[in-house]
Amino acid sequence: MSENKFKTTSGIEIKETYSYKSDREEKPGEFPFTRGIQKDMYRGRLWTMRQYAGFSTAEESNKRYHYLLSQGTMGLSVAFDLPTQIGYDSDHEMAEGEVGKVGVAIDSLADMEILFEGIKLEEITTSMTINASASVLLAMYIALAKRQGADLKKISGTIQNDILKEYAARGTYIFPPRPSMRLITDVFEYCSKEVPKWNTISISGYHIREAGSNAVQELAFTLSNGKAYLKAALEKGLDINVFAKRLSFFFNCHNNFFEEIAKFRAARRMWAKITLELGATDPKAQMLRFHTQTGGSTLTAQQPLNNIVRVTNQAMAAVLGGTQSLHTNGFDEALSLPTEAAAKIALRTQQVIAFESGITDTVDPLAGSYFVESLTDEIEKAAWDYIEKIDDMGGSVVAIEQGYIQQEIAEASYRYQIEIEEGSRVIVGVNKFAQSVEGITETMEIDDAVGKMQTAKLNKLRSERNNEAVMRALEDLRVAAQSDKNLMPYILTAVECYATLGEICNTLREIFGEY
Known part of the structure; x- marks a missing residue:
């Protein structure tokens, strides 16, 4: 941003900061x-x-x-x-x-x-x-x-x-x-x-x-x-x-x-x-x-x-x-x-x-x-x-x-x-200034067919990926979860061979339990 932008509509220059007298003189960025x-x-x-x-x-x-x-x-x-x-x-x-x-x-x-x-x-x-x-x-x-x-x-x-x-x-x-x-x-x-x-x-x-x-x-x-x-x-x-x-x-x-x-x-x-x-x-x-x-x-x-x-x-x-x-x-x-x-x-x-x-x-x-x-x-x-x-x-x-x-x-x-x-807290249009007609009709609707589409994608994924690699990666994650190793590399390996979110989380549920 160029310096000449910092003026009011009347042309008064705006300073970078304004201060007032107080016990502590604080500066931005400090x-x-x-x-x-x-x-x-x-x-x-x-x-x-x-x-x-x-x-x-x-x-x-x-x-x-x-x-x-x-x-x-x-x-x-x-x-x-x-x-x-x-x-x-x-x-x-x-x-x-x-x-x-x-x-x-x-x-x-x-x-x-x-x-x-x-x-x-x-x-x-x-x-x-x-x-x-x-x-x-x-x-x-x-x-x-x-x-x-x-x-x-x-x-x-x-x-x-x-x-x-x-x-x-x-x-x-x-x-x-x-x-x-x-x-x-x-x-x-x-x-x-x-x-x-x-x-x-x-x-x-x-x-x-x-x-x-x-x-x-x-x-x-x-x-x-x-x-x-x-x-x-x-x-x-x-x-x-x-x-x-x-x-x-x-x-x-x-x-x-x-x-x-x-x-x-x-x-x-x-x-x-x-x-x-x-x-x-x-x-x-x-x-x-x-x-x-x-x-x-x-x-x-x-x-x-x-x-x-x-x-x-x-x-x-x-x-x-x-x-x-x-x-x-x-x-x-x-x-x-x-x-x-x-x-x-x-x-x-x-x-x-x-x-x-x-x-x-x-x-x-x-x-x-x-x-x-x-x-x-x-x-x-x-x-x-x-x-x-x-x-x-x-x-x-x-x-x-x-x-x-x-x-x-x-x-x-x-x-x-x-x-x-x-009524001690006013919410305009709710408990004060209400009206009978709200005047909005268009809303976003999500089709229930999305679940079927995702299920079809999952079935296709599981039939086409290397399932042996997935099982190996999940087993490695299970073993690591029982140790104090950092789990991120194991999760990344599982993800890269197209293990699903649910498969990875279920592997950890077996070790950590659910809350």
């Missing part, structure tokens, strides 16, 4: 990063405009990816269907009625090849929202990159890989907490050597918030989970100055504009202190980098076009809070997966903010606001109180095993719902 992780923030480089998409078959999702890329999206974000998320092939009885419904069905490397057909993995960044089966889907992505002839040292993207929030808030887990933590640290270790630009975990507050937590709980529980991952990696003997650089976070942006901005500023400051306490000395290992998604649970089925305003409000808060990457929800998502038209207006919302609003012209525009600075401090203090309580219990894993975090989220969710029902 510890504790309250004001942003880069000195020049969006003046130097905009956030990644990443649209979350995936539905039906790999073929259909591939078409949507090409469409989004043609419309100016800067990174892909893959939504997987429920069977894929919990390690079942599409022809498993547990998958019936769910194939391709809330994301794309990926059963094997063959599906991954179709999903990214015509897209060079070396030239884009990809985020994959997958947790319990993350190691398998990441292995498929790496295998595909190798087939494309890509330099694995240049492949970049993010795998969510955050199992603790699944136990606390979301529910798509397979194995018990401790073997799950082993798989996560195996990914950390493998990628630090083989795929060094890959973000090996996206520690997610998003789903904690969607389950009903408030902003302080989202922040506290997410950072507490992050702390547990840091400690698990340290126990494995990994160097915090290496692996902490590849951790990223995933936050929700809800309706309360200033609270959300303050939450993001407090998050950076708190994570910098947590990493420092655990031995991180490299500033890049102390930085909290995060992706934001606007709040799915804030979208209403009533008067759905109002959701465009909600999404805009939330997206602006995320940008003012200093996000590195952003997904904006489609206005119709309370009714169905987003239509192409809804996906486009969601992307255009980001582009209007980036190129027309002027809020990207200076770093941390709300710094020095008495309200925002005070709110940042208050949110931080309330979040530390939670983290100290969880630490006293023995950390996040213990707090989850004892049901403490789940109970806190449930109580906050209940209070929020009561406020809506009593």
